[in-house]
Amino acid sequence: MGSSNLFFPYYSAAYTRQYLTKKYEQYNISQSKSKSYQVSYSFMYHLQHGQLYFEQATKAPTELKPMLLFYGLVQMLKACILTNDPAYPENSRVLAHGVSTRKRKKSTYRFLDDEVKIQKNGLFPHFLNTMFHVKHCEGEQYHMQILLQHIADMHPLFSQLQQQELSYKGKFENGYLLFPSKVLDCYHMTANRFEQYLEQFKSSNYNRKLRILEDNQYIRIPLSSLPSMLFSPPWLFSQEGTPYLLRHRKEYMSTYALPELAIHYLILYNLSMISRYEAEWWGELIHTFDGSDLPFILQYLTIAENKIPKIIFDFLK
Template sequence: MDPVQNDLFIPFYSATFSRKFLTERYEENQIAQPKTTSYHTCSSFMYHLQHGQLYFKHASIVPIELKPILVFYGYVQLLKACILTLDPNYPESSQVLAHGVTTRKRKKSSYRFLDDEVKIQKNGLFSHFLDKMFHVKHQEGEKYQMLTLLRHIADMHSLFTRINKEELSYQGRMTANRVYISAKILDSYHMTANRFEQYLEANTVEVTSKRFQVSDQKGQLEITLPSSPSIWRSNPWLFNYKGEIFLLKDKEHTNSYKLPELATHFLLLYNLSMICRYEAEWWGDLIHTFDGVDYPYIAHYLTIAERKIPLLISSFLT
């Protein structure tokens, strides 16, 4: 694991610090007896973080054959720590212990990872953390294609460009609460600057009474934001690992997709971990024969997930 990432959670490995941190979160969320409750959840919170980091540490040194399992279960542990900051009774029932996602059990001979789908179930960890952390409900029965999920991770866009000659996004430049981005995005979205303002207000996840302001400065839009988007909760903005900001070129991809990036990673890693465990022949052929087009996307994505997920979790906690 990157030494910088290793330091992300260091303060939480003090029971005194973690209890104070949890007490403050419980007070913010009006949870009864916040101080007493933090004493009960503190150890579990710290162990989830510790176990998550251990999975990621070992994921960084194992071959790609095993990496999806370690990254996915490391991520699950970190997610559970996040949930405990909002839901001290987790897990309150066995319903939230399942992953809450399903995929096709048998892969056909023509199987292609990018075309594969996962389906959301009514109960389980996925729906629970979406509800608690993002107030997103009613995902039961929704299906998500792997290609769509990968398109919504900014760090993947350079690979799409190299392989498919496909530019997926416009990169912006961010200073404080302003973003500067090519005015060509207005043509891509078939919008005026005024309509684009309304679009951003309607599609931004952060609820605020302040308004966006968009002005066209000689081919470059200056967008004044009500507040700076956070890397873990940024829709419709996308952030890469370096903290650079992007907007997808195709507004239809944005309009029809409301998942936060942490949910995107969950679905991708769930499917990859299932393939790794239960589709040994396909997984082995992928890695050792380089057949088809899936390998570069999977290998590049796993590198990104390994580096970026601890950063997203840290951003949520702090």
């Protein structure tokens, strides 16, 4: 089923009003029924516009994809925000992107080495707070290579091109999450110490009442329920829902513990700015196959195109 079919139920005003009313009641928002009436068409149009951008991105040449994907994501995020903030946008401050890029040095510029900076106001801090209750730090900088490494589907390419094994692949089995037992060696932890480590992450859904089981092959982590693919640090998820755990635990104690939608926003914002304002660098990158950035960008755009609508669908669900 194509990602476009996922959103069909929301293209019924009656269903959408019912859906939004239920959401607003859940968040104890007053006048939930009348607010759902006011917001329903705005919600549907944002979702539909987002989809149109994504559908055009699948047909567009690489040169235009970042812009289409970024604005598709922006529209879908606005629909998501309306599910628990019917007053959005309350003021013009929340309409800015909320992120900025640095000035480029033409001759030696590499996308993987680039950074984006978080601003005080705008869509980025607003959706982080509204959708995920995550507070951002103004002035925080995010590095493109590290952001890409926090997308599980990118790991095979890093392994192939940089000889970097970034993660351990896990699986779900009978209420447990299984990872290779060498995770403990890599983290320099006993099973007991690993339990304490997981307790820091509420959304890991680690069941504190049970112990982690260990044998020669696997560690078995008991779960209270299935972790959400939206944001369940320290787990990362591939498009298929396979769980992964980064080999370097310091990455998750840092600022990079972001919901995956936020990671896509930062990468696509930067790529869309480059494709619009750095035409020469962007054109040369795509047509000369020079440097090491292109495979990562092409792979990333393919993943974003398919994965973002699924994550948005999961959030709405």
